[in-house]
Amino acid sequence: MTLAAPAREAAPPGPATSASTSPTARSMWRGSRGMVLLGVLVVLVSAGAALLAGTSAEGRRLDPADTSLTGGRALAQILRGHGVRVERVSTVDDVVRLDGPGSRVLVSDTSFLTDDEISRLSRTRAHRLIVGTVDGLSRLAPGVTPSGDATTRSREPRCAFPSAVRAGSAHLGGTLFTVPRGSIGCYAAEDGASLVHSPGSRTVTVVGDDSFMTNMRLAEDGNAALAMNLAGAQPVLIWLVAPDQPRAVPGSGEASAADLIPPGVPWAVVQLGVALAVVAFWRGRRLGPVVVERLPVVVRAAETVEGRGRLYRARRARDRASATLRAACAARLVPRLGLSGEATPIEIVAATALRTGQDAVWVRSVMYGPTPTGDAGLIALAGHLDTLERQVREQ
Incomplete structure (x- = not known):
């Protein structure tokens, strides 16, 4: 059995030669x-x-939580590794809460404190370590007054203070201080000492420059040893830093759209x-000119249909063949009947019967009936479908 169906002939063969060429280094660079x-x-x-x-x-200078070059995170980590409890605080109330003879308070900035808070800080029992230039030095370290400035560089201790002697040379300078009676001056320059230590039940140590404690300078000279000896002499180190800058929060009425967007x-x-x-740009441009090549084999559409029909006949696939014929017939009838592509079989049957005048039951059996049992039935089905299409076209 051979199934015949209308089909368009294949396009004529293309040019006999190919226009493709191998790419060169110059063409690849241009492309x-x-x-x-x-x-x-x-x-x-x-x-x-x-x-x-x-x-x-x-960065926040000498902040135990800051990892920038000027921060103090490295020193805080070393102190914690040696068993020192480092408490980062931002208010005098927190210092008073942690105050005691077994603690030491580290002060590097008092610009955020009021006069009353500085006075309260001076009355605490904790040992004091004051580094850098701070306000209220006369109350925090009585008797120690600035006497000049010196270049910050590597200096020898040249004193009898054990913490400085064990550390050796350190990167010190900055503000110089007078040495009161009973105190020890170390890392001296022409106008005074860079480090002044006042012993007693509550020791007070003043250092004129805080750069030796920063992350950037901690590994130089004996800076790490000196910072450890000064800040880690007590079990608890109360590290006083300026409070964090308040940030506008959503719903407060103070935050703009730009404030809510992270900086990155x-x-x-x-x-x-x-x-x-x-x-x-990469996906929108072609890799080169269009290449037209001759097809190796040209197969006529009629031969393709005939070959497919022979395959159906060889496998006795009457179900596939009838389903294909019926589906093709319905696809061609739907637009001629004025139906949409989503029309149901009931609608197609009703419209076909109305257009051709045929009985609706017969039209349903032709278009959606059972599978033919033999080749003769399949040929008859093809004839009936062809009749329906012709009648629809002629009406």
Whole structure:
């Protein structure tokens, strides 16, 4: 059995020769130089964003929680590793709460304290370690007064203070102080000492420069040893730092849209935009001119239909053959009947019967009936379907 169906003939053979050529180094460079330049631009933008993000973050000087070059996180970690309890506080109330003879308070900034708070701080029982230039020094370290300035550099202790002698040379200088009677002056310069230690039941140690305790300088000379000896002499170190800057919170009426956006988001948006432009350029351009090649074999449409019919006949696939014929007939009838592509079989049968005048039961049996049991039934089915199509076209 051979099934015949209308089909269009294949297009005539294309040109006999091919226009494709092997790419050369010059053509490859011409085709990819735009991508290379865009890739370099992406790298430069990413590097610039990383550098700006790294330099825009301001560290909190000598803060035990800060990891910048001027922070004090490294010293705090070393102290904790040696069993010292480091308490980071920002108010005098917290200092008073932790106050005791077994604690030491580290003060490097008093600009955020009031006169009353400085007075309260001076009445605590904890040992004191004052580094850098602070306000209220006369109340926190009685008798120690500034006497000049000196260049910060590596200096020898040249004193009998055990903590300084064990540490050796250190990066000190800055403000120089007079040495009161009964106190010890170390790391001296022309106008005074960079470190003054006043012994007693409550020791007071004043250092004119705090850079030796920062993350950047801690590994130089004997800075780490001196910082450990001064700050870790007691079991508890109360590290007083300025309070964090208050930030506007959502719902407070003080936060703008820019305040709620993290600082890295704008740079991330820029990088995503550049990446999107690169991808759009890459996917939007062709890799080269269109190549037209001759097809190796040209098969006529009629031969394809005939070959498929022979396969159905060889496998006795009357179910597939009848389903294909009926589906093709319904697909051709639907637009001629004015129906939509989602029309149901009931609608197709009703419209076909109305258009052709045939009985609806007969139309249903032809278009959606059982599978033919033999080749003769399949041929008859094809004839009936052809009759329905012809009647629909003629009406």
